[in-house]
Amino acid sequence: MAGIGGAVTTGRKARWTVLNILVVAYALVPVLWIVSLSFKTKETLADGNFIPRAWTLDNYKAIFSTTEFVRALVNSIGIALIATAVAVVFGTMAAYAIARLDFPGKRLLVGVSLLIAMFPQISLVSPLFEIERTLGLFDTWPGLILPYITFALPLAIYTLSAFFREIPWELEKAAKMDGATPGQAFRRVIAPLAAPGVFTTAILVFIFCWNDFLFAISLTSTEASRTVPVALSFFTGSSQFEDPTGSIAAAAVVITIPIVLFVLFFQRRIVAGLTSGAVKG
Amino acid sequence: MAEIVLDSVTKQYPDGAVAVRDVDIEIADGEFIILVGPSGCGKSTTLNMIAGLEDITSGELRIGGERVNERAPKDRDIAMVFQSYALYPHMTVKENMAFPLRLAKVDDTTVEKKVRDAAEILDLTQHLDRKPSNLSGGQRQRVAMGRAIVRSPKAFLMDEPLSNLDAKLRVQMRTSVSRLQKRLGTTTVYVTHDQTEAMTLGDRVVVMRGGAVQQVGAPQFLYDNPANLFVAGFIGSPAMNFVPAALEDNVLRSALGDVPLTDRVRGLLEGADAPREVIMGLRPEHFEDARLVDEAVRAKGVTFTNQVDVLESMGSDKFAYFSLQGEQATSAELAELAADAGSADVPGGGVSLVARIAATSTAVAGEPADIWFDADKVQLFDPGNGRNLTYRG
Amino acid sequence: MSHAVKTDNAEPALPPKAKAALSEGKRAERRLGLLLCAPAILIMAAVAGWPILYSLWLSLQRYDLKFPDRTEFVGLENYVTVLSNPYWWNAMWVTVLITVVSVAVELVLGMALALIMHRTLVGRGIVRTSTLIPYGIVTVVAAFSWRYAWTPRTGYLAETIAGGDPVLTEKIPAIMVVTLAEIWKTTPFMALLLMAGLALVPDDLLKAAAMDGASAWQRFTKVMVPVMKPAILVALLFRTLDAFRIFDNLFVLTAGSQGTSSVSMLTYNNLIKGLNLGIGSTMSVLIFIAVAIIAFVFVKLFGTAAPGGDGGGRR
Numbered sequence: 004m005a006g007i008g009g010a011v012t013t014g015r016k017a018r019w020t021v022l023n024i025l026v027v028a029y030a031l032v033p034v035l036w037i038v039s040l041s042f043k044t045k046e047t048l049a050d051g052n053f054i055p056r057a058w059t060l061d062n063y064k065a066i067f068s069t070t071e072f073v074r075a076l077v078n079s080i081g082i083a084l085i086a087t088a089v090a091v092v093f094g095t096m097a098a099y100a101i102a103r104l105d106f107p108g109k110r111l112l113v114g115v116s117l118l119i120a121m122f123p124q125i126s127l128v129s130p131l132f133e134i135e136r137t138l139g140l141f142d143t144w145p146g147l148i149l150p151y152i153t154f155a156l157p158l159a160i161y162t163l164s165a166f167f168r169e170i171p172w173e174l175e176k177a178a179k180m181d182g183a184t185p186g187q188a189f190r191r192v193i194a195p196l197a198a199p200g201v202f203t204t205a206i207l208v209f210i211f212c213w214n215d216f217l218f219a220i221s222l223t224s225t226e227a228s229r230t231v232p233v234a235l236s237f238f239t240g241s242s243q244f245e246d247p248t249g250s251i252a253a254a255a256v257v258i259t260i261p262i263v264l265f266v267l268f269f270q271r272r273i274v275a276g277l278t279s280g281a282v283k284g
Numbered sequence: 285m286a287e288i289v290l291d292s293v294t295k296q297y298p299d300g301a302v303a304v305r306d307v308d309i310e311i312a313d314g315e316f317i318i319l320v321g322p323s324g325c326g327k328s329t330t331l332n333m334i335a336g337l338e339d340i341t342s343g344e345l346r347i348g349g350e351r352v353n354e355r356a357p358k359d360r361d362i363a364m365v366f367q368s369y370a371l372y373p374h375m376t377v378k379e380n381m382a383f384p385l386r387l388a389k390v391d392d393t394t395v396e397k398k399v400r401d402a403a404e405i406l407d408l409t410q411h412l413d414r415k416p417s418n419l420s421g422g423q424r425q426r427v428a429m430g431r432a433i434v435r436s437p438k439a440f441l442m443d444e445p446l447s448n449l450d451a452k453l454r455v456q457m458r459t460s461v462s463r464l465q466k467r468l469g470t471t472t473v474y475v476t477h478d479q480t481e482a483m484t485l486g487d488r489v490v491v492m493r494g495g496a497v498q499q500v501g502a503p504q505f506l507y508d509n510p511a512n513l514f515v516a517g518f519i520g521s522p523a524m525n526f527v528p529a530a531l532e533d534n535v536l537r538s539a540l541g542d543v544p545l546t547d548r549v550r551g552l553l554e555g556a557d558a559p560r561e562v563i564m565g566l567r568p569e570h571f572e573d574a575r576l577v578d579e580a581v582r583a584k585g586v587t588f589t590n591q592v593d594v595l596e597s598m599g600s601d602k603f604a605y606f607s608l609q610g611e612q613a614t615s616a617e618l619a620e621l622a623a624d625a626g627s628a629d630v631p632g633g634g635v636s637l638v639a640r641i642a643a644t645s646t647a648v649a650g651e652p653a654d655i656w657f658d659a660d661k662v663q664l665f666d667p668g669n670g671r672n673l674t675y676r677g
Numbered sequence: 678m679s680h681a682v683k684t685d686n687a688e689p690a691l692p693p694k695a696k697a698a699l700s701e702g703k704r705a706e707r708r709l710g711l712l713l714c715a716p717a718i719l720i721m722a723a724v725a726g727w728p729i730l731y732s733l734w735l736s737l738q739r740y741d742l743k744f745p746d747r748t749e750f751v752g753l754e755n756y757v758t759v760l761s762n763p764y765w766w767n768a769m770w771v772t773v774l775i776t777v778v779s780v781a782v783e784l785v786l787g788m789a790l791a792l793i794m795h796r797t798l799v800g801r802g803i804v805r806t807s808t809l810i811p812y813g814i815v816t817v818v819a820a821f822s823w824r825y826a827w828t829p830r831t832g833y834l835a836e837t838i839a840g841g842d843p844v845l846t847e848k849i850p851a852i853m854v855v856t857l858a859e860i861w862k863t864t865p866f867m868a869l870l871l872m873a874g875l876a877l878v879p880d881d882l883l884k885a886a887a888m889d890g891a892s893a894w895q896r897f898t899k900v901m902v903p904v905m906k907p908a909i910l911v912a913l914l915f916r917t918l919d920a921f922r923i924f925d926n927l928f929v930l931t932a933g934s935q936g937t938s939s940v941s942m943l944t945y946n947n948l949i950k951g952l953n954l955g956i957g958s959t960m961s962v963l964i965f966i967a968v969a970i971i972a973f974v975f976v977k978l979f980g981t982a983a984p985g986g987d988g989g990g991r992r
Binding site for chain 3: 119232
Binding site: 173174176177180183187 | 335336357362366368370388431
């Protein structure tokens with residue numbers, strides 16, 4: 004805690020700079036480490052050096068030449084995008100209703116979705132494992148997309164309804180007075196204003212789906228729907244005696260790239276999205 | 285254009301709270317009517333019911349002779365101006381004003397023309413392509429007005445449209461709203477909590493309290509003949525002074541001395557079934573520095589001497605504030621007015637008075653002064669139910 | 678002044694039949710509301726509601742996919758089996774230990790981070806951007822980074838801090854590493870939630886406290902913390918429930934060996950590796966109950982400040 008008021012002295016600036024560097028180091032060192040591993044040659048992989056002594060792209064070339072990884076990457080991207088799209092569309096509809104409309108069962112819906120958000124995912128894995136095997140959804144894209152949507156929906160509804168509440172309520176009344184039906188009020192006034200919030204929510208939901216490991220490892224069994232986090236944990240290297248460390252590190256870096264891009268470009272939005280619900284408390 | 289009739293309209297919320305009770309108002313075609321009252325009096329609820337933004341629990345609302353209770357706002361053909369202006373932030377001024385027309389599927393050339401016309405009337409032509417966030421408060425307010433007038437609706441509803449403007453601009457916009465309404469001749473219902481706006485703008489004023497209409501009438505009539513303590517205290521600035529008094533034969537005994545009942549007052553009191561204990565109401569302008577009143581006039585009133593606490597010189601006249609010894613006038617109405625003004629728990633016992641005296645008065649703050657008031661202008665109220673005993677109905 | 682606030686509200690309510698007449702607009706609003714929520718409700722009911730009930734049912738069966746013909750209803754037998762099993766209780770204690778330690782450390786660290794992000798004079802954008810990296814990064818990726826960092830010979834930490842010992846092969850050090858990984862990954866989330874609370878503390882309040890003679894520490898404990906208490910509780914609840922389901926980090930770092938399994942890990946092993954649906958479901962239900970108890974305790978602490986308790990922004 005800095006003192007309140009007073010001039011910004013160079014001393015205080017320096018102190019903050021040191022603190023900030025500590026924070027940045029805290030956040031980045033483990034990431035840089037995995038990046039460093041991914042560029043290390045086979046020979047220097049086990050030297051324990053933080054910075055590679057010899058640089059190579061072999062690890063990346065190796066993973067992109069295996070169907071195991073490429074297929075998993077396609078699965079990851081496809082599944083996360085579809086789940087995000089569906090969850091955001093349905094979440095937007097529900098959040099609009101919750102924030103703006105009066106209808107029976109509204110509180111119940113909020114309560115139940117909050118319950119799901121706090122739910123231990125493992126509790127769903129056992130019944131879903133059995134249900135999906137029976138329905139033929141096991142080890143398919145929909146078999147993962149469905150639980151992702153389910154767990155992303157509460158996140159989407161919660162974040163979006165916080166955004167929607169910030170849209171001035173009178174605008175909708177104004178639209179009605181201007182002759183709009185509730186549907187038109189939504190499409191022409193609220194939706195354009197809500198777009199930034201929807202976009203932010205989409206990022207958060209995508210990160211959630213991209214991140215999942217438990218469902219992906221429990222509800223898949225082959226390359227047909229295995230996502231990258233799961234594929235990573237099954238990497239064994241091209242031969243049985245080969246150390247997979249380099250491949251794992253390279254694959255890990257590849258799936259970290261979208262996250263880094265999101266964070267770089269949408270830092271403000273992500274912070275706003277994550278904190279919007281909490282302030283309500 | 286049409287007349288609007290509220291026929292014993294009531295609003296009750298599901299939790300049982302009644303926001304508006306049995307309101308009967310007939311608004312003539314082209315009339316400018318003001319709903320005024322303290323916050324929570326039901327004026328905005330009434331407006332929203334006319335708009336269709338809130339359901340009417342019972343009673344009937346007719347616009348142009350047709351029952352519209354069940355119609356959605358869009359089917360009532362009325363426009364509304366909101367306190368926050370409710371401009372669509374993602375649309376330009378032009379798009380904002382065109383929005384109601386676009387929804388009504390009006391063709392492009394007509395939209396263009398109507399928006400141009402409205403912009404001209406409101407002096408917005410050079411701002412048409414700007415977004416609301418780049419406009420000043422006054423400009424935003426005008427855009428909101430423009431959006432209301434473009435489609436020539438049957439009526440305008442205005443919900444405290446000037447309360448977000450600063451004092452100077454508010455006075456300026458007040459006259460332009462008035463001029464605009466006269467020019468268009470559209471029936472207008474205007475909600476405000478500001479009694480000055482109520483007095484200056486409307487053809488008629490509806491004073492509301494606790495969900496019920498207290499009095500309806502032309503502004504000057506309400507000022508001169510308030511139906512009860514509440515209206516008396518609400519209309520007028522500075523507010524009417526209230527002093528407890530005891531009614532005896534031909535005289536009122538009060539902390540200001542004995543006030544003789546003039547013929548006018550006695551005539552009005554007859555048949556009014558007045559109690560013995562009453563509240564005497566005196567407008568600030570009915571006081572004067574006794575030294576400036578000639579003998580003949582002085583005899584028609586009462587003179588008292590009291591220390592002046594504060595003297596405010598307004599230039600054209602002076603406001604003198606006194607504290608009298610003795611009991612304060614109490615009634616439910618006065619308590620509510622005090623609560624609305626935020627003065628309910630301002631410390632200080634006794635009765636406070638405000639007198640509006642001539643600028644030439646030589647009264648000095650902190651010194652005693654002789655103050656005269658006109659006994660014929662006294663209004664008497666029943667403290668039990670607030671009724672004006674000297675009401676000339 | 679007792680009659681001062683007498684308003685018409687005190688008068689008897691109108692007969693209730695009056696409100697039966699909903700206008701067209703109101704009914705349209707209700708219809709639209711339900712219609713808009715329908716897809717979300719249907720999916721959540723089908724993919725969360727139904728499976729939960731189904732797992733309750735499964736937990737009452739002897740149901741092992743390796744011996745499908747021996748499936749039968751056994752009542753609470755599975756619960757007796759699980760609750761009398763030392764592995765289960767070990768996993769429970771490991772989970773509780775990781776949860777308590779990580780959440781406690783995160784609260785302190787997160788608060789510091791929140792204060793830095795909130796008050797820093799320089800480079801606010803850089804600080805916020807970099808703290809979002811641990812939040813956003815795939816847990817499995819982070820876990821691999823930690824695993825290799827602690828792997829003898831390969832890792833920078835193993836050589837410098839652990840002196841070349843294989844820390845991940847011993848129970849207590851392994852749990853410590855798992856907890857560390859968990860803390861690293863989720864402290865930013867905690868910090869962001871706390872920062873939202875910090876933003877609610879008015880600057881004037883802190884100035885007033887400073888004028889009243891409060892030291893920086895007193896301003897923090899006597900002014901900031903009480904004002905942001907709801908935000909702190911929300912952050913704690915979210916993180917506690919999240920930490921309790923720890924799985925990804927454990928899976929990569931130890932795979933549950935040397936008695937480091939969490940309850941989620943143990944359930945997964947019984948279910949997917951052991952293919953014992955009965956026992957797996959029983960564990961699922963027990964974890965669900967444990968989470969419900971945690972949530973209940975927190976909500977009791979919250980009172981009205983519970984998230985979602987604002988019931989919608991109308992009126």
